[in-house]
Amino acid sequence: MSQRPYRRPRPLSPLREHLRDTFWFAPTLALVLVCVVWGLIDAFDTALLESLQADRDFGTVRTLISWAEDAKVVVTTVSSAMMTFIGVVFSISLVAVQMAAGNFSPRIVRIFIRSRISKLTFSVFLSTFLLSLLVLTSYDSETDPRKVVSVPLFQGALTLLMVGLSLLLFIAYVTQTLQLMKVGPVVERVTKESFRVLHRMPAQDSAPAPAPLSAEVTFVPHHGRAGTLRDVHVARLVRTARRKDVVLRIIPRIGDFVVPGMQVVAVHGGREGLPARRVLQSSLSVGTERTFHQDLGFGLRQLSDIGLRALSPAVNDPTTAVQCIDRIVHFLAAAAHLPLGAVQHQDGDGVVRLVQDGPGWGDLVDLGFTELRGRAVGDPQVSRRLMASFDDLLRFVPDERREPLLRHRALLVQAVERWLPEATERAFALEADRQGIG
Known part of the structure; x- marks a missing residue:
């Protein structure tokens, strides 16, 4: 954290x-x-x-x-x-x-x-x-x-x-x-939006391990229309928690779908009284679709969607899928050494006032590769690009973040071996190539 x-x-x-x-x-x-x-x-x-x-x-x-x-x-x-x-x-x-x-x-x-x-x-x-x-x-x-x-x-x-x-x-x-x-400028625009969210993440994690939260005093349910949690007004929630001397925890992640009655905020502590529920509820923005404002995984979701549509039988455009994989690798390479997961927001005195859950490294890897890997079995251009992606990322990610990449690489190898009976074809489909078939 x-x-x-x-x-x-x-x-x-x-x-x-x-x-x-x-x-x-x-x-x-x-x-x-x-x-x-x-x-x-x-x-x-x-x-x-x-x-x-x-x-x-x-x-x-x-x-x-x-x-x-x-x-x-x-x-x-x-x-x-x-x-x-x-x-x-x-x-x-x-x-x-x-x-x-x-x-x-x-x-x-x-x-x-x-x-x-x-x-x-x-x-x-x-x-x-x-x-x-x-x-x-x-x-x-x-x-x-x-x-x-x-x-x-x-x-x-x-x-x-x-x-x-x-x-x-x-x-x-x-x-x-x-x-x-054209697909090139589109995926580039999506990637730039994703990097704007990524650049708001902390540059390093040198802080000591956070203290565990106290027991929940109460939960705040969602009122209003059902929809996707688009963003959270962090500054307002931190000010509110500081005034009441409590710690707030956002239960759903950015991008989760919430319905009326679902618990969205947990209040920990409360020696000075509980915050007004109206303030807490108004600090969470719910809309009809996800946005890039605070959603770290939304860019990978779009890149994956474009690649999946390109690999569908109706389109059959593996080159577009390779371009999407290029940008997915670009994003994951930038996020490889950044602290991910839950974030604790502090007030001006350095006291934790807001805890917000977020996607971890494994979540981002799964989001970027799972669906494309499943469609790449019958297309050597995509499988070769994926093998090069796994190999490139494994060379410089920290040791504790290698497991999701190794798992996806092993699953791709198993799927290709089951799909292609000829050893020569399997070897060709599993050869790492940054251009797919360069």
């Missing part, structure tokens, strides 16, 4: 991750901001016009009216064409998401949802459309420079700037969408 030092609470951290898993927040925020910016620029245009009229500089006013009328043609065209443009981009997104979900795994759809380029593109497109409508309302039918009350010169210039930005973002968006339709 490893000890992780308590870090200062970041109240917006869970909220930020949850908002990243939505697609509505960024466009909505952009629409609000464009209304604010339009209001400021409209006030600036009005102040400029009033200043010129007060100075009786009607020649400059006529020039501004002429420029604004020229820009009006472009703004009108943009307002009428932008929605069609948005529809085309949205259609591209739906096709790309459908193809990726069918070819790889339904769980990688969240890559498109969390994509910053996708959200930025839709936000700028919608903002450009709304801005063009707002600018059109600012045009004055009066052409007399002494009577005109509105000349949206800078508003029109901003609209043209937004159009140029939309075109650049459209190029970037199409480029990224095409990349995410």
Whole structure:
């Protein structure tokens, strides 16, 4: 069991991750901001016009009216064409998401949802459309420079700037969408997300062995909808446990499915009174699917799913499975020397206040290799890559972590020997090869 030092609470951290898993927040925020910016620029245009009229500089006013009328043609065209443009981009997104979900795994759809380029593109497109409508309302039918009350010169210039930005973002968006339709960039994106979770783990385990917990005083059941435990607000739970001088223990792991009435938090101690159940329950986020925020095994789950689908008879793409194994080995190699399993979170005084269970080394190895090993028996490209994976990992993992790798290696050898009757074929299928059949 490893000890992780308590870090200062970041109240917006869970909220930020949850908002990243939505697609509505960024466009909505952009629409609000464009209304604010339009209001400021409209006030600036009005102040400029009033200043010129007060100075009786009607020649400059006529020039501004002429420029604004020229820009009006472009703004009108943009307002009428932008929605069609948005529809085309949205259609591209739906096709790309459908193809990726069918070819790889339904769980990688969240890559498109969390994509910053996708959200930025839709936000700028919608903002450009709304801005063009707002600018059109600012045009004055009066052409007399002494009577005109509105000349949206800078508003029109901003609209043209937004159009140029939309075109650049459209190029970037199409480029990224095409990349995410290929297996290489997809598995790389999944691996990067997995490493972000892994990098939050403690770098080493130099702390002494933790003291055993006292007996449970009470259990807190889950209330609300059933779903997957997505993340835990660690800072809030540590503060709550410190105030009440208790130790809290999260019973389910991140990624477990919880139902109403299931025990989710155990309270140990309690000399200062028990924490409010409402606070404890609100600190556990339950959703419809797993996320990368605190889920160490979710990346391996996705990589395994993509590899399994590639090895199905309907797809029969062992090369994709080999690419997934490459990334699984990459992740396990990085985790090989890190402390895994249950983590104890401390408060500012170094007192353990929260215990949270997590996957151990054996759990990660089983998650990465079990299902792919079962499908690799009839495909020498995958079995050869798996043999190379086991051999590579066995060379540098600590001695206490060799057993799961040796077990999977032995099971693969036994399965291939039962499946292939010819000694020559068995030897070929069990030869270690980092490229599968290089």
